[in-house]
Amino acid sequence: MNRIIALDATQKVGERISASGWVHSRRDHGGLIFIDLRDHSGLLQLVVNPETPEAFKVAEELRDEYVVKVEGTVRERAAELRNDKIPTGGIELAVDNVVILNRAETLPIQPFAEAQANEELRFKYRYLDLRRPAIQRMLKKRADMYRQIREYMDARDFTEITTPILANSSPEGARDFLIPSRLQDGKFYALPQAPQQFKQLLMVGGVPRYYQLAACFRDEDPRADRLYGEFYQLDCEMSFVEDGEEVRAMMDPLVKQLVTDFAGKELFFGDEIPRIPYREAMETYGSDKPDLRFDMKLIELTDAFANTEFGVFKHAECVKAICVKDGASLSRKQIDHFTEIAKNEGAAGLAYITYENGEVKSPIAKFLSSEELAAITEKTGAEDGYTVFFGADKRDIVNAVLGKLRSEFARHFGLKDSRKVALAWIIDFPFYELDTKTNKLDFGHNPFSMPKGGMKTLEETENKLDIIADQYDMVMNGYEICSGGVRNHNPEVLYKVFGLLDFSPEYVEEKFGAMLNAFKYGAPPHAGCAFGVDRILMELMDEQNVREVVAFPKNGSGVDVMMNSPSVVDPAQLSELGL
RNA sequence: GCGCCCGUAGUGAAGCUGGUCUAUCACGUCUCCCUGUCACGGAGAAGAUCGCCGGUUCGAAUCCGGUCGGGCGCGCCA
Numbered sequence: 001m002n003r004i005i006a007l008d009a010t011q012k013v014g015e016r017i018s019a020s021g022w023v024h025s026r027r028d029h030g031g032l033i034f035i036d037l038r039d040h041s042g043l044l045q046l047v048v049n050p051e052t053p054e055a056f057k058v059a060e061e062l063r064d065e066y067v068v069k070v071e072g073t074v075r076e077r078a079a080e081l082r083n084d085k086i087p088t089g090g091i092e093l094a095v096d097n098v099v100i101l102n103r104a105e106t107l108p109i110q111p112f113a114e115a116q117a118n119e120e121l122r123f124k125y126r127y128l129d130l131r132r133p134a135i136q137r138m139l140k141k142r143a144d145m146y147r148q149i150r151e152y153m154d155a156r157d158f159t160e161i162t163t164p165i166l167a168n169s170s171p172e173g174a175r176d177f178l179i180p181s182r183l184q185d186g187k188f189y190a191l192p193q194a195p196q197q198f199k200q201l202l203m204v205g206g207v208p209r210y211y212q213l214a215a216c217f218r219d220e221d222p223r224a225d226r227l228y229g230e231f232y233q234l235d236c237e238m239s240f241v242e243d244g245e246e247v248r249a250m251m252d253p254l255v256k257q258l259v260t261d262f263a264g265k266e267l268f269f270g271d272e273i274p275r276i277p278y279r280e281a282m283e284t285y286g287s288d289k290p291d292l293r294f295d296m297k298l299i300e301l302t303d304a305f306a307n308t309e310f311g312v313f314k315h316a317e318c319v320k321a322i323c324v325k326d327g328a329s330l331s332r333k334q335i336d337h338f339t340e341i342a343k344n345e346g347a348a349g350l351a352y353i354t355y356e357n358g359e360v361k362s363p364i365a366k367f368l369s370s371e372e373l374a375a376i377t378e379k380t381g382a383e384d385g386y387t388v389f390f391g392a393d394k395r396d397i398v399n400a401v402l403g404k405l406r407s408e409f410a411r412h413f414g415l416k417d418s419r420k421v422a423l424a425w426i427i428d429f430p431f432y433e434l435d436t437k438t439n440k441l442d443f444g445h446n447p448f449s450m451p452k453g454g455m456k457t458l459e460e461t462e463n464k465l466d467i468i469a470d471q472y473d474m475v476m477n478g479y480e481i482c483s484g485g486v487r488n489h490n491p492e493v494l495y496k497v498f499g500l501l502d503f504s505p506e507y508v509e510e511k512f513g514a515m516l517n518a519f520k521y522g523a524p525p526h527a528g529c530a531f532g533v534d535r536i537l538m539e540l541m542d543e544q545n546v547r548e549v550v551a552f553p554k555n556g557s558g559v560d561v562m563m564n565s566p567s568v569v570d571p572a573q574l575s576e577l578g579l
Numbered sequence: 580g581c582g583c584c585c586g587u588a589g590u591g592a593a594g595c596u597g598g599u600c601u602a603u604c605a606c607g608u609c610u611c612c613c614u615g616u617c618a619c620g621g622a623g624a625a626g627a628u629c630g631c632c633g634g635u636u637c638g639a640a641u642c643c644g645g646u647c648g649g650g651c652g653c654g655c656c657a
Contacts, residue, residue, distance in 0.1 A: 025617080025618090025619095027615095027616050027617065027619050027620095028613085028616095028619090029613055029614055029615070029616065029619075029620090030612065030613035030614070031613070031614040032613090032614035032615065032616080033614095033616095034615075034616050034617065034619080036617070043617090045616090045617065047615085047616095049614080050614085063608095064607090077615095078615090080615090081615060081616085081617095083616090083617055085617080086617085089617085106589070106607075106608055107589085107590090107607085108589060108590080109589085109590060110589090110590055110591085110606070110607065113590070113591075113606060113607080114591090114606085114618095115590075115591040115592075115605090115606080116590090116591085117590055117591075118585095118586095118590095118591090118649080118650090119649080119650075120648085120649060120650090121590080170657080171657085172657045173656085173657045174655080174656050174657075175655085175656085193656095193657085194657095196657090218656065220655055220656045221654085221655060221656080222656095223651085223652080223656090224650090224651070224652090226656070340583095344582085344583095344652080344653070345653095442657095443657055444657090445657070446657055447657060448657080545650095555649075555650095556649075556650070556651090557648090557649085
């Protein structure tokens with residue numbers, strides 16, 4: 001037996017066993033040495049006595065994190081010697097033989113101390129960081145999640161199929177990672193941003209249901225909830241599906257299972273997963289990925305101020321408010337902080353009124369009539385102790401500002417209950433949107449999704465911004481965790497959606513030739529989606545940063561500080577590639 | 580590319596309204612003592628040009644400018 005299997009040892013009192021692991025700590029009493037031996041299963045106390053002089057001599061030499069193999073007899077501890085803090089505290093191993101398998105220098109970080117080293121050092125010495133039980137647990141959890149996903153998908157006749165990693169550069173998406181081809185001079189592969197085209201081709205190829213825990217690669221700047229470079233998706237697709245609801249209903253039980261069985265959390269909406277149209281989400285929560293664990297809806301006040309004397313409200317395209325319970329407790333400094341956040345989102349400022357001791361206190365109250373104040377109170381439902389914050393600007397800006405503030409206020413007042421998970425599908429995304437910089441029409445989300453109503457809608461809709469895509473996202477506690485759609489499997493419609501953006505048929509053929517070609521030969525309607533498994537793990541394991549749920553993460557600059565990648569390569573390698 | 584924040588022994592923190600800072604504390608490391616500890620204990624020791632460069636000043640860890648590195652956010656992410 002080569003491992004501790006800590007709990008197992010408690011079953012072997014009186015038996016002679018061998019155990020291997022790391023020296024977690026050594027307590028040398030001069031005439032008696034205690035060693036906590038550690039492996040993945042936990043700790044086991046070893047006792048080395050001078051009566052076994054050879055073992056004792058070796059034990060005196062041991063230092064933290066030495067790798068050892070020991071032999072001895074498991075014995076029960078006397079009542080007063082038990083340690084109830086650890087599962088094996090009732091026993092100990094009386095050791096008579098100690099072999100040092102490997103020595104360890106003093107560690108550059110202390111993985112088992114209360115205060116962890118900063119992230120950069122932890123990642124530089126990730127192999128030491130990984131020894132922490134919390135990280136070991138995370139790795140097991142990820143594997144467990146993969147297993148649950150596979151069992152679920154397999155049971156529903158989805159076939160797991162791997163698609164190429166050496167793929168093609170895809171336009172209209174994120175920045176690609178390019179791989180020069182040695183055999184094809186001057187040409188490049190690209191790492192796939194997603195298996196999108198391959199999975200659609202699988203549908204044309206007669207695969208009824210496909211899934212894959214797919215590696216995806218995007219060369220874009222990271223965030224706390226977005227890894228640099230590579231990440232994993234549960235990618236899936238179903239043929240002969242013309243309504244996205246079929247896909248959503250297929251995946252709902254899996255996500256609920258992950259929340260309850262896997263993470264042990266409570267579903268905020270119980271068995272239901274609400275479907276919220278994009279437009280409604282934007283107007284009600286100011287976001288297409290709202291955190292629904294708290295209410296704090298955006299309240300429409302534009303009409304109430306149609307004839308106001310207050311210029312800021314009078315001339316704004318849109319006036320809305322959010323009502324913050326306990327807002328009166330905010331200090332001037334804190335309100336300034338939220339004002340900064342509002343300005344970051346494009347607001348000119350942040351007007352507010354506070355209800356305190358039966359009075360209204362506000363820098364803007366003097367500009368508002370008593371009727372207007374009454375309307376605010378009535379529409380927001382504000383009571384004593386509340387503060388109402390206003391957004392007045394173009395509608396999109398108001399929604400963005402108040403949506404951001406809604407989330408920040410919730411954080412400030414502790415409304416984000418980590419034991420609960422609010423899931424929702426955001427549906428009916430606009431097919432096109434206006435590029436704010438160029439003021440030109442652009443794809444809203446995914447150019448491969450089907451416009452609702454197909455060709456007829458594309459041709460007959462006056463304002464192209466009104467065209468709805470059969471496209472849906474799932475949100476979990478304010479994070480986008482899934483994106484999917486009913487695909488456009490009709491070549492004519494595909495030409496048309498690109499044509500409306502002035503892309504020529506030749507361009508479409510050049511970029512999506514394989515898929516267009518395939519669609520000519522009997523493509524079934526199909527739909528699917530892709531879940532971001534790293535982000536789901538992050539949220540379900542209460543991590544603030546998605547790097548925490550990855551074994552070997554890169555830092556924010558795309559550098560693996562442990563392996564020193566990326567790195568300079570041998571010029572001979574480059575010349576072989578013709579570079 | 581832009582904005583905000585951070586950088587002090589091996590690790591984590593304090594100091595940062597300039598002057599007993601000759602830089603403090605905890606953990607870790609090293610030496611010696613210790614037969615029931617489990618955050619072992621006791622005695623002692625080593626270890627920091629305060630990220631780097633420059634400036635202001637009689638004097639800079641502390642103030643200013645630049646630079647490098649990191650974190651968060653914006654842009655970006657079909």
